Amino acid sequence: MESIHQILDVIHLSSQKDILATIIDVQGSAYRKEGTSMLFKEEGTRVGLLSAGCIEDDLAERVKDLFNDGLSQTIVFDMRAEDDFSWGQGAGCNGVLRVLLEPIGHRLRSHLHTLETYLEAGKSVVIMKKLTHDYSVTDYIFLTEDHQLFGEWQGSIPARIKCLLDSRSPIVKSGIIYMEELSAPVYLHHYQPKPRLIIFGAGQDAIPLVQFASKAGFSVLVSDWRPALCNKDNFPSATECIVDFPVAAIKQIHFRPDDHVIVLTHNFKRDQELLQLLANEKLGYLGVLGSRARTLRLLSNGEDLGNIRTPVGLPIGAEGPEEIAISIVADLIRVKRLQKNSKMDAMR
Incomplete structure (x- = not known):
């Protein structure tokens, strides 16, 4: 799970001083990659992880001096050493990390709240931070997929970034690059909305699935026609519960091409109706709980399964609601990573 979503929730509700820590450069191997963020609060609370x-x-001690001076700085951690006398304390991770520390003032807090608003609306956002020779921040700007700009930026936007915005898929490899137009290094990162999981069916086996998927970073919507099952008491971590029959429920959902959908109502006619309604939707993932033979019977006129994943989940011999939920979430993560990597390859 990308911690930025949890961090944005905390920042929005915070009235205290906060420090945003972000990995902006990795040389060699590391536990987390560029773009990973963590929040340090003045009273000692931490949100997220940058390493194992x-x-x-060490960072918690360093940020104490930043709460009052308001200046950003970058710390370098050399994790390559294998002896206990080096900073890495024998970690031997074979990587060098640059971690940017930014005090969150009023303006940055406001812009991070705007970022959260766009992500919750399902829109991706690119952040560009102009850096000095020692990698402190002088300017920053957020660029949305629909070409909206906000931030603290002096001067014009580099042509290279404008070309990025003009593309339909502004996929950015996170990290530091040097921009000739600015005569300075910049840090780029592509913030993605939470992946969305839509579950049709609110039985007992959906409860651990919603719990695990939410913890894995999915925004989960649950739909069922039975109000006694489909409610926030049963699914407190769900983003939304839609109580309605399939036809009416689907009309309330604006499907996106990267949506993940699971059908598990355990009602043959409802499952059949849902698959017919979903047939024309462009989805990133469509899974049906149950055997392949049952799913074939759900499809009228003997249609081919096509992209339907059935039985849904990784084949780990799962038994019971919890194990089945783990197998499904693991497969969702696998497919999500494959889709992201294919997009990155297409942009290279």
Whole structure:
């Protein structure tokens, strides 16, 4: 799960001083990659992780001096050493990390709230930060997929970034690049909305699925025609619960090409109706709980399964609601990563 969504929730509700820590450069191997963020609050609370616990305590001490001076700075952690006398304390991760520390003032807090608004609306956003020779931040700007700009930026936007915005899929490889137009290095990162999982069916086996998927970073919508099952008491981590029959429920959902959909009502006619209604939707993932033979019977006129994943989930021999939920979420993560990597390859 990308911690930025949890961080944005905390920042929005915070009245305290906060420090945003972001990995902006990785040389070699590391536990987390460029774009990973973590929040340090003045009272000691931490949100997110930048490593396997190797650098967080050190950062917690360093940020104490930043709460009042309001200046950003970048810390370099060399994790390559294998002896206990080096900073890495024998971690031997074979990587060098640059971590940018930014105090969150009023203006940045406001812009991060705007970022959260766009992400919740399902829109991706690119951040560009202009850096000095020692990698502190002088300017930053957010660029949305529908060409909206907000931030603190002096001067014109580089042509290279404008070309990025003109593309239909502004996929950015996170990290630092040097821009001739600015005569300075810049840090780029592509913030993605939470992936959305839509579950049709609110039985007992949907409860762990919603729990695990939410913890894995999915925004989960649950739909069922039975109000006694489909409610926030049963699914507190769900973003939304739609109580309605399939035809009416689907009319309330604006499907996106990257949506993940699972059908598990355990009612043959409802499952059949849902698959007919979903047949013309462009989805990133469509899975049906149950055997392949049952799913074939759900399809009228003997249609081919096409892109339907059935039985849904990775084939790990799962038994019971919890294990089946784990197998499904694992497959969702696998497919999500494959889709992201294919997009990145297409842009290279």
